[in-house]
Amino acid sequence: MFGQSREVQQTLKFMSLEIRNLHARIASNGTEILKGLDLIVEKGKVHAIMGPNGSGKSTLSKVIGGHPDYEITEGEILLDGTSVIGMEPDVRSRAGLFLAMQYPMEIPGVSNANFIRAALQARLPEGEELEATDYYANLYSKMDGLEMDRKFTARSVNEGFSGGEKKRNEILQMLMLAPKYCILDETDSGLDIDALRIVAGGVNSYRSPKVGMLVITHYQRLLDYIVPDIVHVLVNGRIVRHGGKELALELEERGYDFIREETAA
Amino acid sequence: MSTELLDAPATQLDIDRSRGDFVYPESHEFDAGTGLSHDTIDYIATVKNEPEWIREFRHKALDTFLAKPMPTHWASHDLENIVFQNIRYYLANAKRPTRSWEDVPDDVKKTFERLGIPEQERKFLAGVEAQFDSEAVYSNIKAAVADQGVIFTGSTEGLIKHPELFKKWFGKVIPTGDNKFSALNSAVFSGGSFIYIPPGVKVKHPLQAYFRINAENFGQFERTLIIADEGSEVMYMEGCTAPKFETATLHSAVVELVAMKGAKIQYVTVQNWSNNVFNLVTKRAIAHEEAEVKWIDCNIGSRLTMKYPGVVLKGRKARGEVISIALAGDGQHQDTGAKMIHAADETTSNIVSKSISLGSGRSTYRGLVHIPKHLKGCKNNTECDALLINPTSRTDTYPAITVRGTGNSSQHEASVSQISQEQIFYMMSRGLTEAQAMSLSVNGFVNDLVRQFPMEYSVELKRLIDMEMEGSVG
Numbered sequence: 001m002f003g004q005s006r007e008v009q010q011t012l013k014f015m016s017l018e019i020r021n022l023h024a025r026i027a028s029n030g031t032e033i034l035k036g037l038d039l040i041v042e043k044g045k046v047h048a049i050m051g052p053n054g055s056g057k058s059t060l061s062k063v064i065g066g067h068p069d070y071e072i073t074e075g076e077i078l079l080d081g082t083s084v085i086g087m088e089p090d091v092r093s094r095a096g097l098f099l100a101m102q103y104p105m106e107i108p109g110v111s112n113a114n115f116i117r118a119a120l121q122a123r124l125p126e127g128e129e130l131e132a133t134d135y136y137a138n139l140y141s142k143m144d145g146l147e148m149d150r151k152f153t154a155r156s157v158n159e160g161f162s163g164g165e166k167k168r169n170e171i172l173q174m175l176m177l178a179p180k181y182c183i184l185d186e187t188d189s190g191l192d193i194d195a196l197r198i199v200a201g202g203v204n205s206y207r208s209p210k211v212g213m214l215v216i217t218h219y220q221r222l223l224d225y226i227v228p229d230i231v232h233v234l235v236n237g238r239i240v241r242h243g244g245k246e247l248a249l250e251l252e253e254r255g256y257d258f259i260r261e262e263t264a265a
Numbered sequence: 266m267s268t269e270l271l272d273a274p275a276t277q278l279d280i281d282r283s284r285g286d287f288v289y290p291e292s293h294e295f296d297a298g299t300g301l302s303h304d305t306i307d308y309i310a311t312v313k314n315e316p317e318w319i320r321e322f323r324h325k326a327l328d329t330f331l332a333k334p335m336p337t338h339w340a341s342h343d344l345e346n347i348v349f350q351n352i353r354y355y356l357a358n359a360k361r362p363t364r365s366w367e368d369v370p371d372d373v374k375k376t377f378e379r380l381g382i383p384e385q386e387r388k389f390l391a392g393v394e395a396q397f398d399s400e401a402v403y404s405n406i407k408a409a410v411a412d413q414g415v416i417f418t419g420s421t422e423g424l425i426k427h428p429e430l431f432k433k434w435f436g437k438v439i440p441t442g443d444n445k446f447s448a449l450n451s452a453v454f455s456g457g458s459f460i461y462i463p464p465g466v467k468v469k470h471p472l473q474a475y476f477r478i479n480a481e482n483f484g485q486f487e488r489t490l491i492i493a494d495e496g497s498e499v500m501y502m503e504g505c506t507a508p509k510f511e512t513a514t515l516h517s518a519v520v521e522l523v524a525m526k527g528a529k530i531q532y533v534t535v536q537n538w539s540n541n542v543f544n545l546v547t548k549r550a551i552a553h554e555e556a557e558v559k560w561i562d563c564n565i566g567s568r569l570t571m572k573y574p575g576v577v578l579k580g581r582k583a584r585g586e587v588i589s590i591a592l593a594g595d596g597q598h599q600d601t602g603a604k605m606i607h608a609a610d611e612t613t614s615n616i617v618s619k620s621i622s623l624g625s626g627r628s629t630y631r632g633l634v635h636i637p638k639h640l641k642g643c644k645n646n647t648e649c650d651a652l653l654i655n656p657t658s659r660t661d662t663y664p665a666i667t668v669r670g671t672g673n674s675s676q677h678e679a680s681v682s683q684i685s686q687e688q689i690f691y692m693m694s695r696g697l698t699e700a701q702a703m704s705l706s707v708n709g710f711v712n713d714l715v716r717q718f719p720m721e722y723s724v725e726l727k728r729l730i731d732m733e734m735e736g737s738v739g
Contacts, residue, residue, distance in 0.1 A: 065694050093696040105691035109709025118705060119695040
């Protein structure tokens with residue numbers, strides 16, 4: 001891919017989230033959604049996946065996360081060289097994968113602070129306790145960065161949150177859990193321009209040579225704020241085109257149809 | 266209405282209850298043997314050295330018990346599996362309750378340790394009436410509480426040493442013939458607490474009792490009577506845990522509370538019976554003018570629990586409340602609820618019930634609220650919420666609310682919910698195991714009620730729920 005030598009590819013394997021010839025279907029009815037998808041998200045890079053509705057964008061994020069609704073029939077998902085296929089979603093998460101969801105779930109009665117704390121606690125070795133003062137100091141500073149009111153610590157996870165608040169809360173969790181690979185699924189949906197700026201600011205603050213990101217979006221707008229290194233176009237369960245950030249602009253201008261036509265041709 | 270969910274997560278939860286179960290060897294100095302007859306009654310009354318009126322009371326109660334049919338026309342037919350002749354009705358370690366912690370036998374101490382009652386907590390207990398088998402083994406009242414004139418003893422000591430007080434209220438809130446199991450308890454009761462709070466005395470520390478069954482085929486029939494005199498306040502806490510046995514065990518308590526004018530009683534129960542126990546308990550209070558009675562009740566475990574704490578709101582402006590949490594594990598049936606009998610003007614009652622059913626567990630809410638026509642300004646609020654974990658889990662709600670007259674009101678809300686697969690995936694994608702995710706959501710569901718429990722109980726409760734969920738998924 002991109003003319004890398006075999007040696008470079010070997011090294012990359014241990015510093016990347018690699019998806020190889022991935023085929024996945026809906027478990028309940030056998031409908032195939034991903035049809036041989038290839039993608040390498042290296043540490044330090046931000047990849048964007050764009051695609052029309054129904055192309056398989058959200059399915060891709062769920063399959064990487066280990067959602068039980070989908071079955072992998074062929075291919076590999078390698079996290080720093082280790083296959084995650086067959087791993088439970090929580091094992092993948094603790095291994096350094098994070099999924100910012102398009103529709104974050106509400107968990108009544110469980111406070112945001114306790115939830116994030118439990119998630120962090122789950123990463124500690126048996127018998128080790130999370131230091132409460134450090135935890136809250138860290139939580140508050142991350143919340144300040146996302147311009148989240150302190151009252152969100154005591155509120156039940158996502159319950160009664162506006163669309164924008166939910167997305168901010170996803171990014172808060174990402175920053176707190178400090179994953180190696182982040183998959184942001186339609187993080188821009190439901191955001192007004194101010195919220196988009198804040199959320200993108202949070203994501204950008206986390207960009208580093210140690211983190212790989214995969215930004216899934218339908219619209220180019222998000223990519224004005226989170227500028228990707230590489231843009232992929234997903235159509236009908238396959239990556240059909242790669243390019244720089246200008247590809248996103250082209251898509252915005254011409255729509256997805258020209259790619260569909262090209263692919264069909 | 267009966268609700269069975271089809272859309273719950275497909276994973277089966279199997280409860281491994283063995284982790285909370287344990288047995289220490291025991292010997293009993295007094296043993297009434299198995300079976301129930303007038304001879305059994307005489308044995309108990311003789312061993313306990315009881316006055317003649319109690320012996321008569323017991324014999325009459327036995328006749329009532331034998332004459333009454335099982336309540337299976339409305340309740341679970343599982344009751345018919347109780348073989349009364351296979352049950353031991355009286356066992357005791359020693360003749361008298363010991364007075365100080367030093368006197369408590371080592372193996373009993375060991376059991377308390379195993380029950381997880383923290384060392385320093387014991388010290389802070391205002392008075393402990395721990396029931397170990399049928400007889401109080403350890404009973405202690407802090408000097409400060411006794412100085413205020415508070416009586417906190419076992420029921421036997423209460424009826425012998427304080428006959429006037431005891432006789433005045435014993436069996437008056439819950440008459441022998443109230444139901445078959447109150448009659449059984451009246452016939453064979455032993456252990457339980459007798460508490461009297463003098464007028465105006467506000468007991469600062471909660472009075473605690475730990476109950477425990479530790480003998481096979483043995484029914485526990487404690488009898489508790491609490492009288493809070495005018496303007497007094499008391500909180501009583503009981504917690505139960507029992508080891509696991511092959512054959513069914515019967516627990517049938519009677520608890521009577523009397524709150525005189527302006528008195529306040531809070532009665533807190535956290536129960537965690539092993540899954541072969543029939544837990545059939547009658548709890549009722551009388552609240553006089555401006556008195557407040559609050560039952561806070563948590564039922565975990567048992568094979569079948571039937572318990573409907575009630576308050577008879579007898580005086581003007583009396584207030585009754587039942588806050589209850591029930592967790593029905595695989596093969597268990599929690600049949601719980603509340604009764605509020607309004608019998609004076611401007612009385613108010615509040616019922617909040619939350620139940621969780623997992624595996625093939627079933628939880629039933631039964632509520633009775635009665636506000637007659639001639640009363641004015643009475644209010645009731647009833648909320649019952651059920652959470653179903655598995656497709657095989659079940660919940661039923663039977664609210665019977667009768668509100669007559671023009672100046673009275675009642676509001677009732679009920680809900681049935683489930684933890685969705687999407688919620689579990691969401692939590693797992695943050696690194697929590699499936700069991701942790703379940704546990705967190707179940708704790709979240711009951712969180713607002715758990716907060717009403719005293720601090721140490723809310724911690725214990727969270728631990729109990731975690732234990733139920735631990736290793737229960739997959």
